[in-house]
Amino acid sequence: MKTWLPHTQNRPKILIVDDQLSNIRVLHELFREDCDVFMATSGEQAITICQAQLPDLILLDVVMDDVDGHEVCRRLKAAPATQGIPIIFITAKQQDIDVVLGLELGAVDFISKPINPVIVKARVRTHLTLKLQYDLLRSFALVDGLTGVANRRKFDEDISADWRKCLREQKPLSLILADVDFFKRYNDRYGHQAGDVCLKSVAQTLSETVRRPYDLVARYGGEEFACVLPKTDYFGAVEIAERMQKKVRALGIEHSTSDVNSVVTISLGVATMTPTGDLEFKELIDAADQQLYRAKKTGRARVCASVTPEMPLSVPRC
Ligand SMILES: [Mg+2]
Incomplete structure (x- = not known):
């Protein structure tokens, strides 16, 4: 039967x-x-x-x-x-x-x-x-319709669950926030359809950079992506962010109106925390967001990272 x-x-x-x-x-x-x-x-x-x-x-x-x-x-x-x-x-x-x-x-x-x-x-x-x-x-x-990676709802669910899991196991949780540099200009210059294709390629590339089944790449909003890495320390997360930055640049997507390169690049902010009872996962998001802001302020197309919000560490441009 x-x-x-x-x-x-x-x-x-x-x-x-x-x-x-x-x-x-x-x-x-x-x-x-x-x-x-x-x-x-x-x-x-x-x-x-x-x-x-x-x-x-x-x-x-x-x-x-x-x-x-x-x-x-x-x-x-x-x-x-x-x-x-x-x-x-x-x-x-x-x-x-x-x-x-x-x-x-x-x-x-x-x-x-x-x-x-x-x-x-x-x-x-x-x-x-x-x-x-x-x-x-x-x-x-839970899937983003345009790029095929996880959507914001899935990100919210996962980071909260991963935070609790890392708190229980006392393991570090890392978060990467990535933003396509001068994406508005890209859309203005090449059109929204080309903009969609560009976002799909970037999303695909970020997904290919993480390998473990419990790592998550999600579309965080507009041209912003997030990568949640449970049980990953600061050095591991920075290494992945650096790889993401290089791989997106290597796609060689022409971007003639970018101030930092002739091809599409991304800026990345990385934060790592080992959860404690006093902290909330929102603080990890804020910390990664601050690092992304630094990466953009200091010239874009780079990775900035911190172990905790109090200990900012800059990773030089590669
Ligand atoms: Mg019985």
């Missing part, structure tokens, strides 16, 4: 939780052909697998010895990373009050034991389809 699921790039991930192995076996048999199936025989194990795998749907037994299904649901719904995962309770409890409690806890559906394979498959299909469509819409909503 290849057609029962909507077409997706990756196989959907389903987590089956039940303290009876025989129940897990039946459900596993139903879904193994079309989905990546994960299995847990206890509540604690279910939560651990959820955090690591972020499944697209959970089939959750209610009655279990250690942490019961209701508690698992409560905990998953309380954590931002797992609260969007649809949960279907599977249980022999068929009283209205049990169903109501499950739905109030955030479950999307209820299936009673003993299970009917046709019903389980139909309900899973419905909720998986909704989840995958939601994920797709969300990914579109």
